[in-house]
Amino acid sequence: MIANFTPVSAAVGGVLIGLAATLLMLFNGRVAGISGILAACLNLRGSDKSWSAAFIAGLILAPLTASLAGFPMQAPRMPDSWTLVVVAGVLVGFGTRLGGGCTSGHGVCGMARLSTRSIVATAIFMATAIVVVALSRHVIGA
């Protein structure tokens, strides 16, 4: 059964995401893969620290600008278990670096270039995530 479907806001938001990725490539010649951008920021000896830090700053400032405009950001619903949060975080961090990208890098940028690697990666993490949610919601009853 379909619920909570918000096609208009999803479409508008999606367009902005695609636009941001395009602009980054057009102006800076870089793929807007957030996992890569964060990794570049964390890379103490790297050469990509300044633009990647600026991108992340923009990402974090966005909700603050929205708040000022009268659209406060909803607090995200997180699981109660701290262990789960930390384990998931480590998996996401390690996994995105090992796999070379996340939903933005592989999903939005890679698939736009019809990169086989990205299509495969996206298919894998989507399928895996769907299985995990199915298990946790309908089998374990979390």
Place this chain on the structure above:
Amino acid sequence: MCGLIFGWGLLISEMTQPTKVIGFLDVFGTWDPSLGVVMAAALAVSSIGFRYAASRACPVLAPKSLWPSRTEIDPPLVIGATLFGIGWGLVGLCPGPALENLATLSPRVIAFVVAMAFGMVLHRIWQKRGAGPERLHAPTAVMIDG
């Protein structure tokens, strides 16, 4: 600037809210197709945009573009994507929304981001130890794939 636009995009599409993401992944339960629409819309724009960007000799503000060049499907890609998928399915946050949610100062989000950063650093250390596959580019460049 690009970060801001990306951030607004995530906000408006509500992709920063884990319940929306998990709603999409909950294919067998109450299904929320929104994430699919977000991805489709983003791809529509980026496909055209990237085609244009690729046709240019160089970016507007940088000396050259860093297009990912790898094409092979190798174990790191598959295993990495699987691990990422598990983590993503568990909490409903991927790197972008996780970072953006830092603006809410939610303690669990901070914990998630710290863990994520730790996971990334762990990967870099593991790679340097020689356990990972050989990388052909400069040691200080981070692999941005996709």
